[in-house]
Amino acid sequence: MGDRTARTAMPDADALFAPIAARAGEAERTGDLGPDVARLAEAGLLAAPLPVAAGGRGLGTEGAGTAEACAILRALGRANLSLARLFEGHVNAVKLVALYGGAGTRERLFEAVREGALLGVWGADDRTPVAMAPCADGWRLTGAKRFASGLGLVREAVVVAARPDSEKPQLALVPVADAARAEPGAWTASGMRATVSGRYDFDGVAIDGAALLGEPGDYLREPHFEGGTWRYAAAQLGGAEALCAAMIARLTAAGRAEAPIQEARIGEAVRACETARLWVEAAAEKVERGGGAPEGAAAYALFAREITQESCLAVIRVAEDALGTAAYDSRDPIERMRRDLGLYVRQAAPDAKRSRAVRAMLAAGSLAAL
Numbered sequence: 212m213g214d215r216t217a218r219t220a221m222p223d224a225d226a227l228f229a230p231i232a233a234r235a236g237e238a239e240r241t242g243d244l245g246p247d248v249a250r251l252a253e254a255g256l257l258a259a260p261l262p263v264a265a266g267g268r269g270l271g272t273e274g275a276g277t278a279e280a281c282a283i284l285r286a287l288g289r290a291n292l293s294l295a296r297l298f299e300g301h302v303n304a305v306k307l308v309a310l311y312g313g314a315g316t317r318e319r320l321f322e323a324v325r326e327g328a329l330l331g332v333w334g335a336d337d338r339t340p341v342a343m344a345p346c347a348d349g350w351r352l353t354g355a356k357r358f359a360s361g362l363g364l365v366r367e368a369v370v371v372a373a374r375p376d377s378e379k380p381q382l383a384l385v386p387v388a389d390a391a392r393a394e395p396g397a398w399t400a401s402g403m404r405a406t407v408s409g410r411y412d413f414d415g416v417a418i419d420g421a422a423l424l425g426e427p428g429d430y431l432r433e434p435h436f437e438g439g440t441w442r443y444a445a446a447q448l449g450g451a452e453a454l455c456a457a458m459i460a461r462l463t464a465a466g467r468a469e470a471p472i473q474e475a476r477i478g479e480a481v482r483a484c485e486t487a488r489l490w491v492e493a494a495a496e497k498v499e500r501g502g503g504a505p506e507g508a509a510a511y512a513l514f515a516r517e518i519t520q521e522s523c524l525a526v527i528r529v530a531e532d533a534l535g536t537a538a539y540d541s542r543d544p545i546e547r548m549r550r551d552l553g554l555y556v557r558q559a560a561p562d563a564k565r566s567r568a569v570r571a572m573l574a575a576g577s578l579a580a581l
């Protein structure tokens with residue numbers, strides 16, 4: 212049933228995403244993904260990750276929605292990788308609220324999502340990490356987040372905060388629409404500009420007990436922490452697929468696609484994408500369908516993440532070799548696509564993730580045992 216949903220959803224998704232792809236350059240220039248997020252809301256995609264019991268389709272948040280979530284994240288990645296990044300954060304936030312939020316918080320937030328609210332997960336700390344201190348009516352926050360994707364668009368974020376009474380991180384759902392606290396100019400990366408992943412200041416923000424999601428340390432529980440890397444890998448794969456397709460189109464138009472060395476490059480890029488697809492889809496199923504050991508599923512997802520990163524970097528290298536200076540021409544979307552993909556594959560602590568995956572595999576005895 213899940214597979215049939217994915218197959219029938221894809222053509223619609225491609226039609227939906229064509230206008231998004233067409234304005235990806237403008238979104239980068241203006242730093243405004245607002246119209247694209249509105250399009251996702253209108254198409255019901257922002258509400259799709261809600262649990263089925265809450266009127267959603269469990270897209271990326273419940274086992275049955277896994278294949279479709281993978282397909283949608285890839286299709287979005289092909290259309291505009293920056294928008295895919297925002298959607299991935301939104302799915303992650305809905306999932307964390309569904310997993311760890313109290314009944315009242317879930318109900319309130321799910322209603323906001325049904326009305327079109329975009330969510331995010333802001334974990335990366337700025338120089339002063341976000342911390343909580345008790346106050347009369349709940350908790351007061353200090354510190355700031357960096358890499359806060361979707362500044363100006365994300366209405367509420369799941370924020371990772373330090374608690375005075377625990378070594379483990381606490382998740383909290385915090386309103387983040389205060390423009391005076393946002394510093395979009397702090398986002399100076401050369402890629403993924405449209406995500407506006409700047410800084411947000413939480414100093415003095417007060418939250419009540421209902422804003423807290425779960426217990427300290429819940430954020431790190433597997434298979435949903437490292438296991439969740441399959442989602443950004445799926446989006447990155449979409450970025451690689453778009454770059455690969457654009458490269459083939461340019462080579463074909465130039466009458467160069469059948470030159471033997473160009474054929475070899477096309478083969479390498481296509482194989483890299485397909486290898487990543489097989490890994491990412493398998494990892495998504497392992498993590499979201501459950502049934503196995505949570506640590507094993509997370510380790511498998513970390514292998515898939517690494518293969519995807521390698522595949523994306525291979526596609527970028529091959530496209531640059533195949534097209535030469537044309538790949539650097541700012542009038543061609545390929546130039547932005549390779550900048551976006553090159554940055555997006557740089558996620559936190561890749562060496563530690565690789566080490567964790569290998570150690571888990573050694574402990575399990577084989578890859579198949581994960």
Ligand SMILES: Cc1cc2nc3c(=O)[nH]c(=O)nc-3n(C[C@H](O)[C@H](O)[C@H](O)COP(=O)(O)OP(=O)(O)OC[C@H]3O[C@@H](n4cnc5c(N)ncnc54)[C@H](O)[C@@H]3O)c2cc1C
Nearest residue numbers: 332333334335358359360403408555557558559560561562
């Ligand atoms: C486009 C984009 C959007 C993002 N959006 C969000 C968001 O909305 N919310 C959010 O929370 N985060 C977001 N992030 C940030 C993301 O979660 C990571 O924090 C970020 O990508 C880390 O990248 P880095 O290269 O600085 O990582 P690092 O972890 O600094 O890795 C750089 C290198 O240093 C190595 N390294 C790391 N730690 C050590 C160590 N202790 N000793 C030795 N070597 C080490 C790594 O293995 C790697 O080789 C986003 C990132 C990007 C690129």
